[in-house]
Amino acid sequence: xxxxxxxxxxxxxxxxxxxxxxxxxxxxxxxxxxxxxxxxxxxxxxxxxxxxxxxxxxxxxxxxxxxxxxxxxxxxxxxxxxxxxxxxxxxxxxxxxxxxxxxxxxxxxxxxxxxxxxxxxxxxxxxxxxxxxxxxxxxxxxxxxxxxxxxxxxxx
Amino acid sequence: xxxxxxxxxxxxxxxxxxxxxxxxxxxxxxxxxxxxxxxxxxxxxxxxxxxxxxxxxxxxxxxxxxxxxxxxxxxxxxxxxxxxxxxxxxxxxxxxxxxxxxxxxxxxxxxxxxxxxxxxxxxxxxxxxxxxxxxxxxxxxxxxxxxxxxxxxxxxxxxxxxxxxxxxxxxxxxxxxxxxxxxxxxxxxxxxxxxxxxxxxxxxxxxxxxxxxxxxxxxxxxxxxxxxxxxxxxxxxxxxxxxxxxxxxxxxxxxxxxxxxxxxxxxxxxxxxxxxxxxxxxxxxxxxxxxxxxxxxxxxxxxxxxxxxxxxxxxxxxxxxxxxxxxxxxxxxxxxxxxxxxxxxxxxxxxxxxxxxxxxxxxxxxxxxxxxxxxxxxxxxxxxxxxxxxxxxxxxxxxxxxxxxxxxxxxxxxxxxxxxxxxx
Numbered sequence: 001x002x003x004x005x006x007x008x009x010x011x012x013x014x015x016x017x018x019x020x021x022x023x024x025x026x027x028x029x030x031x032x033x034x035x036x037x038x039x040x041x042x043x044x045x046x047x048x049x050x051x052x053x054x055x056x057x058x059x060x061x062x063x064x065x066x067x068x069x070x071x072x073x074x075x076x077x078x079x080x081x082x083x084x085x086x087x088x089x090x091x092x093x094x095x096x097x098x099x100x101x102x103x104x105x106x107x108x109x110x111x112x113x114x115x116x117x118x119x120x121x122x123x124x125x126x127x128x129x130x131x132x133x134x135x136x137x138x139x140x141x142x143x144x145x146x147x148x149x150x151x152x153x154x155x156x
Numbered sequence: 157x158x159x160x161x162x163x164x165x166x167x168x169x170x171x172x173x174x175x176x177x178x179x180x181x182x183x184x185x186x187x188x189x190x191x192x193x194x195x196x197x198x199x200x201x202x203x204x205x206x207x208x209x210x211x212x213x214x215x216x217x218x219x220x221x222x223x224x225x226x227x228x229x230x231x232x233x234x235x236x237x238x239x240x241x242x243x244x245x246x247x248x249x250x251x252x253x254x255x256x257x258x259x260x261x262x263x264x265x266x267x268x269x270x271x272x273x274x275x276x277x278x279x280x281x282x283x284x285x286x287x288x289x290x291x292x293x294x295x296x297x298x299x300x301x302x303x304x305x306x307x308x309x310x311x312x313x314x315x316x317x318x319x320x321x322x323x324x325x326x327x328x329x330x331x332x333x334x335x336x337x338x339x340x341x342x343x344x345x346x347x348x349x350x351x352x353x354x355x356x357x358x359x360x361x362x363x364x365x366x367x368x369x370x371x372x373x374x375x376x377x378x379x380x381x382x383x384x385x386x387x388x389x390x391x392x393x394x395x396x397x398x399x400x401x402x403x404x405x406x407x408x409x410x411x412x413x414x415x416x417x418x419x420x421x422x423x424x425x426x427x428x429x430x431x432x433x434x435x436x437x438x439x440x441x442x443x444x445x446x447x448x449x450x451x452x453x454x455x456x457x458x459x460x461x462x463x464x465x466x467x468x469x470x471x472x473x474x475x476x477x478x479x480x481x482x483x484x485x486x487x488x489x490x491x492x493x494x495x496x497x498x499x500x501x502x503x504x505x506x507x508x509x510x511x512x513x514x515x516x517x518x519x520x521x522x523x524x525x526x527x528x529x530x531x532x533x534x535x536x537x538x539x540x541x542x543x544x545x546x547x548x549x550x551x552x553x554x555x556x557x558x559x560x561x562x563x564x565x566x567x568x569x570x571x572x573x574x575x576x577x578x579x580x
Binding site for chain 1: 243280281398438475476480488489
């Protein structure tokens with residue numbers, strides 16, 4: 001169930017943009033903030049609130065990679081492994097995370113805390129290697145930094 | 157004379173706040189524009205300055221604005237392309253996070269020049285922090301009367317909308333970006349019609365990069381001649397070069413156009429890591445041809461890099477040293493394009509798939525000598541045969557590394573293994 005507040009926020013998008021379909025991505029962002037992913041139920045709700053057919057929403061959503069459409073870990077770790085980061089050791093960072101979290105890329109830890117993924121260039125090449133954890137960037141990564149971060153997040 | 161223009165105040169901790177921006181001379185170009193210049197005059201000044209698009213294409217900004225028809229009965233839009241996702245490029249992010257008002261001021265002036273009443277900043281989804289900074293800055297600008305109705309009593313109105321993308325490299329291509337804002341599946345569109353005539357919601361639209369727009373207030377304040385004197389004759393002003401890869405001091409460096417690549421790598425970047433030898437350079441984001449170390453003397457401006465067989469593009473300079481496997485590096489880039497292809501044009505959709513498959517087997521030691529000709533033939537069947545440049549870009553690392561590093565490909569094939577093993 002999405003909250004009334006979120007519903008209201010999505011409904012309010014309608015006057016903000018020149019055309020109603022421009023509200024689709026902002027609505028997804030609001031939904032993602034609330035749910036941590038986009039549930040089928042939530043997408044259905046967006047369709048009702050904006051009056052945009054479900055099919056058209058999926059047509060848009062399936063193109064992008066930012067919104068997960070199934071429940072993932074509390075912390076979504078995305079390591080950039082494009083060229084600049086690879087040159088600075090992204091591969092060993094990924095391998096280290098796989099060993100440390102005992103999961104492979106694409107998987108979630110059994111406690112539901114971490115989902116590990118890779119990502120294309122995140123515009124942080126000067127501070128490579130780097131990764132994103134939810135919305136936050138972590139740059140100039142070392143094993144020590146990763147140890148510290150994972151420990152902090154596990155305790156939260 | 158300092159050569160820093162857009163980065164002049166970048167290291168001041170509170171530059172993102174409007175008070176600091178004002179203290180440092182911000183929002184002075186805007187009143188000057190609104191009081192002293194007609195929209196046509198703004199376009200003229202920007203044309204004269206020689207400012208060219210910093211997103212990659214290097215097209216004259218003034219000319220682009222000039223293409224937007226002044227007599228159109230439809231509303232006009234100015235869109236700031238902040239979808240920075242060209243691998244090796246990380247300048248717009250810094251401009252957005254650290255000096256957002258400079259960008260906003262540039263957007264307002266540009267919007268005034270083309271007669272737009274609504275402007276968008278299209279920012280990539282992953283720049284959450286940048287989006288927050290912009291949101292705050294836009295609010296501050298509204299509160300001070302730089303945005304909204306009757307800006308500074310001039311009678312000019314402008315609304316600025318921050319719009320977040322959703323994770324797709326292709327949305328940095330302007331026609332795909334337009335579809336993304338329109339809320340439809342963002343496939344690229346055939347040009348003509350150009351966005352200047354039929355862009356956002358089929359209305360006249362100008363799409364400009366963050367760094368480009370950030371330069372505009374300075375050009376208005378200091379004059380076209382001042383700007384044109386910096387850099388080279390045809391590539392005027394400064395450029396932010398994003399230096400990354402195997403250098404000692406990677407980072408963003410704002411330098412005059414035409415600075416030698418060697419100076420960027422060895423003086424600013426303090427040379428190659430661990431005293432290794434330079435092997436190859438990507439000069440303009442990964443959508444440019446790979447250059448061998450022998451080209452290190454090239455000057456970094458649009459013309460000189462083109463003459464050297466590559467492109468200045470976005471200014472994302474990636475450094476590869478002697479330990480870099482060029483086959484593996486190329487494979488990584490091809491995989492990127494394969495993943496990001498929107499799938500609309502067959503040569504790109506199928507071509508990037510096959511480039512990736514063949515590159516992978518060569519890297520895995522399962523390649524055949526004929527594969528090299530096959531890769532070149534495939535590239536030839538993509539290049540110039542697609543709607544947008546993504547497919548072409550995928551061929552660039554392939555054809556250029558085969559040209560300059562053919563021996564490495566042959567070694568992979570002959571020895572049935574990657575000679576660098578885990579080194580990349």
